[in-house]
Each structure stands twice: as C-alpha cells, then as structure tokens.
Amino acid sequence: MADLFVQQAPKSLAVLPFYVAAAVFFLGWTILLFISSAELTGHHFNPHILAIVHAIVLGWGTMIIFGAVYQLLPVLCEHDLYSCKLAFISFVTLLIGTIILVYCFWKFQIGTLLIIAGSIVVLSAFCYLYNVCATIIGSTKTTRYQYFMISSAIWLLLTTTAGLLLAINLSHNFIPRDHIDLLKLHAHAGIVGWFLQLICGVGAKLIPMFLLGKTKKDYLLHTALALQNTGLVLFIVHAYFKQIDAIALLYIILIIVGTLLWGRYIWEAIKSRIRKKTDLLMKQAIYSLCIKLLAVTALGITFMSSHTKWVSLYGTLVFLGWITGIIISKTFKTLPFIVWNNHYKDVHGNARIPLPKNLYSEKLVKLQTYLFAIALVLLCIALIFNQVWLLRLATALWVALASLYCFNVGKIVFHQSKVKPWRSP
Numbered sequence: 001m002a003d004l005f006v007q008q009a010p011k012s013l014a015v016l017p018f019y020v021a022a023a024v025f026f027l028g029w030t031i032l033l034f035i036s037s038a039e040l041t042g043h044h045f046n047p048h049i050l051a052i053v054h055a056i057v058l059g060w061g062t063m064i065i066f067g068a069v070y071q072l073l074p075v076l077c078e079h080d081l082y083s084c085k086l087a088f089i090s091f092v093t094l095l096i097g098t099i100i101l102v103y104c105f106w107k108f109q110i111g112t113l114l115i116i117a118g119s120i121v122v123l124s125a126f127c128y129l130y131n132v133c134a135t136i137i138g139s140t141k142t143t144r145y146q147y148f149m150i151s152s153a154i155w156l157l158l159t160t161t162a163g164l165l166l167a168i169n170l171s172h173n174f175i176p177r178d179h180i181d182l183l184k185l186h187a188h189a190g191i192v193g194w195f196l197q198l199i200c201g202v203g204a205k206l207i208p209m210f211l212l213g214k215t216k217k218d219y220l221l222h223t224a225l226a227l228q229n230t231g232l233v234l235f236i237v238h239a240y241f242k243q244i245d246a247i248a249l250l251y252i253i254l255i256i257v258g259t260l261l262w263g264r265y266i267w268e269a270i271k272s273r274i275r276k277k278t279d280l281l282m283k284q285a286i287y288s289l290c291i292k293l294l295a296v297t298a299l300g301i302t303f304m305s306s307h308t309k310w311v312s313l314y315g316t317l318v319f320l321g322w323i324t325g326i327i328i329s330k331t332f333k334t335l336p337f338i339v340w341n342n343h344y345k346d347v348h349g350n351a352r353i354p355l356p357k358n359l360y361s362e363k364l365v366k367l368q369t370y371l372f373a374i375a376l377v378l379l380c381i382a383l384i385f386n387q388v389w390l391l392r393l394a395t396a397l398w399v400a401l402a403s404l405y406c407f408n409v410g411k412i413v414f415h416q417s418k419v420k421p422w423r424s425p
Helices: 002-008 016-035 037-041 047-077 084-107 112-137 144-172 179-211 218-241 246-271 280-304 308-344 362-385 388-413
Strands: none
Touching (some): 016 308, 016 388, 037 308, 037 362, 037 388, 047 084, 047 112, 047 144, 047 179, 084 112, 144 179, 144 218, 179 218, 179 280, 179 308, 218 246, 246 280, 280 308, 280 362, 308 362, 308 388, 362 388
16 A cells, blocks of 8 residues: 555645645634634624634635645545646635635625635635546546545535625625525535545545554445435525424434444444554544534534524534544644655665654654643633633643644655665675
8 A cells, every 4th residue: 555655646736735734724723713712702603703714614624635635536546646737726726715715704804805715715626626526537446435535525616606605695695595594504515515525535545544454344335425415415405495493403314324324334444453553643533533423412402502602612523623633633644654755755665764754743743632632622611611711721722732733744844855875784
C-alpha cells in the first residue's frame, strides 16, 4: 500500500495548499470564536455566528477535505488524479469565496458581494465534483468507497447552490418559506450529505488500513449509503413542503440506521485488526466518531425544547467535536506522508532518511489531543449552563489548540530534506 501511495500521489500543488490554508482558517475562526464568545448564549442566526460557522465549514472542514481527497482518490482508483490544475482552481476559488463570504456575514453585508462570494464557492464545488467524477470514470477499478465520494461531492454542490439561493433570497426574498427553516435544511444537506457521507467513505478505507483490519461485509456500506441518501432526500422534501414534524423524524431515523450500519462495518474491521496497539491519533479519530452519538442526543433535545442553547450545543458537537476531532487526528496521519513523499520518494531505500512521523512533534500532538478534549468539554458545559466566563476560558483554549496545530503543520510543511548515506560496513 505504501508503494501505491508513492506511485499514485498527485503533485503537491493539488494537495499542500489546502492543508496550509485550512490551518490558517482554524486559527482564524478560533480567534473569532473567542471574540464572539458572549454571543454564543444568544440565537444562532447572528452575523458573527454565521461568519464563524461558514469559516469552520468551508475554510476549515471543506478545505482540508478537498486536499485529503485529492491525495487519497488516486490511491483508491489506482489512477492519476484527472487534473491537478483543476484541483488548484478549486483551491483558489474556495479560498477567495470563503474569505469574502465570512467577511460579508461578519459585517452582515447582504447583497451583491455576498452573492458573488456564494457563486465562487459554488464554482469551487463544481470543480471538485468534476475532478472526482472524471478521476473515478477514468479508472478501471471500482471500489465501494468511490460511491460515497461521488455522492458526497454531489451533495456539496447541491448544498452550496442552496446556500447561494439563500444569499440571493436575503436581499430579494423570492422563496416563499421562512428563511430560518430553509437554513436548517441547508445545514443538514451539508452535515449529512457532504460531511457524513465523505467521512463514512474515507473512514471505511483509512481506519481498517491504519489498523491492518478488514471485513468482507461490503453490503453494510452499500446499505448505509442508500439509507443515508434516502433519509436525507425524504427529510428535505418533507420539511420544505410541510414542516419538521414526527414524520420528518422517521426520515432522520433512516439516516441514523444507515450510519449505525457503517459503524458495524468499522467495528468488524477493528475486531479483525492485526495491529492490536492503537496509537493516540487513531484513538482520537475513533472517539470523535462517537461524538456523533452525543450530537444526535442534542438534536433530539432540540425537538423537545425551544431553548436555543441546545441548537448551539448540537452545532458545537457536530463542527467542533466530530468534524474537527477527525480532521486534527487525520492531519497527522496523512500530511507527514505527503511531505515525506515529496522529499524522499526518489531516495527511499538508498539512504538514511527520517520516517513520516519524524516530521512533526509527537509531544505536541499528545498535548493538542488532551487540549482538544478539555476545550470541547468546557465549551459544552458553558453552553448548557449559560456561563459567559467559562465560554471565554473554553474559547481561549481553542485558540491555544489551533496555535499548536498550526505550529505542528508548519513544522511538517517547511521540513528540510535530511538525507544521509548508509554507513559502510
């Protein structure tokens, strides 16, 4: 598998810029979160909160996922990435569109500039979808993971298009529905269609690979994808034309069942693993997946309570707990190899060279793992009990976490080659 990674790895231009930009966005949105910590006790339809959420979703989550997929997809397909230039175009458009979008929300400047920003983000999503589909179509190998990647890419384009329509609706009001209700549908198309399905597809490949485990129960993945898509489509259609009621909850259950089937697939792979010792990064990734269960619990409470703190808790568990936890852990599983491959693929086996894990500080990784857990727990407690001072403390810890992450990412990205000849006997 390592040889396959080396042979099929795309040019660094198609991957590294995403990781660097995502790290900067991580630090940026944590600073904005600290500045706006007192506003977290209010309603989520708030200019500053909207700006932070879009910085997290687009600048942090989507940005790093693009880079990771461009690196992983050629390996899954055993075929070169369709276009590194198109990948870089998707980076530039996502970067520019997100920066303008966050600025517009922060200042709450609805109108032409916001619509332009949304259009640029849609263009980025289209470039990504085209690149993914063209790479998969050009491959002679079909895998179960490819279906998740195509499906999630389609949902990303649909979600960003819906976001663009909502941006237009803010100034022209042409959609005959309550804007807050439409935001809920927009958000969950992204959470379930884009993030959940992409994480399920990539996780089904990477988790067994890193643990050296396997399972032949592929039907679990196919059923999981079918249930997630069916449930999401039915939920959106029902909620748009009627409302989010008891019937809509049945469609949510379909999504949950599909995700549990995916979890069963992962559990089967974990049980059969050869590598019994699980490292800290892998544990964090697995624990972050478990945070989804807490997020679902918080979502259930929102149906029984009208208090906005439960919506804030749900969003925190999804974006800062589940998605951020996975990204932090997987960064140091993938980025070191990408940089190592650029520096040492031509001398591997012919000289003394560092291992991928030597490119970053393992002590800092351990520290940021514990800091992540503490910061998340404190933030959740502060939201539940409406404690502003604790919100400030928790968000300050998030800034510290992002700073450690950026330092470690920088250490990897700016690594200098260290090639030493083998000693003569």
